[in-house]
Amino acid sequence: MRTASDISQPESLVLRPHRMQFVLDELPALAVCCAGGIYGGLEDMPFPIAGVAVFLCLSLVLLYRFLCLCRIRYRIGSEQLVCERGLLVRKVDYMELYRVVDFQEHQSLMQQLCGLKTVRIFSTDRNTPRLDLTGMRRKDDIVPLIRSRVEYNKRKKGIYEITNH
Known part of the structure; x- marks a missing residue:
């Protein structure tokens, strides 16, 4: 300084904002995204496609938000x-x-x-x-x-x- x-x-x-701020801001969405990915990968679970869909959609949203934070x-x-x-x-x-x-x-x-x-x-x-x-x-x-x-x-x-x- x-x-x-x-x-x-x-x-x-x-x-520039520190990248850890993204994790703090998006912690609930990151948790749901991970849970969707894990659920979609488990065998013998009902509606595994729903888990994969949640994972993919949230991944795209989180990627966009991360890139927006990086551009500030x-x-x-x-x-x-x-x-x-x-x-x-x-x-x-x-x-x-x-x-x-x-x-x-x-x-x-x-x-x-x-x-x-x-x-x-x-x-x-x-x-x-x-x-x-x-x-x-x-x-x-x-x-x-x-x-x-x-x-x-x-x-x-x-x-x-x-x-x-």
């Missing part, structure tokens, strides 16, 4: 956070860093066991008020990096927050 002093450089940091890319630039996703149809969301207002890190129990986390970014952007960076490694300090770039861009554009507390 880069330090906060590197924020003035125009280089982008590219992040988060690029943290000097002025924008760009989220690219999609397999057949690509969608690219741009979030200006000066619009970011808050951060949140979340870890489900399974993510804790696997060393992953979800970083949630809140902004005043109309199209993307909330962006979830799922499957990030727990040890990666993403929030301080984004926060320093957000503060840099707010100072650069002369944007100040006024609160009533």
Whole structure:
């Protein structure tokens, strides 16, 4: 990871979800797919074709979802956070860093066991008020990096927050 002093450089940091996030997200479907494959392979069971059909259909769905997860890319630039996703149809969301207002890190129990986390970014952007960076490694300090770039861009554009507390 880069330090906060590197924020003035125009280089982008590219992040991708960890592949273990797929297993965490699709655990029930993976279990049903395996059970269908095992059931379809057993002899003297009623309707073995149904087990094979479940296995094949779920395998295709899981393959598609895995490829979609592999195609997600988060690029943290000097002025924008760009989220690219999609397999057949690509969608690219741009979030200006000066619009970011808050951060949140979340870890489900399974993510804790696997060393992953979800970083949630809140902004005043109309199209993307909330962006979830799922499957990030727990040890990666993403929030301080984004926060320093957000503060840099707010100072650069002369944007100040006024609160009533």
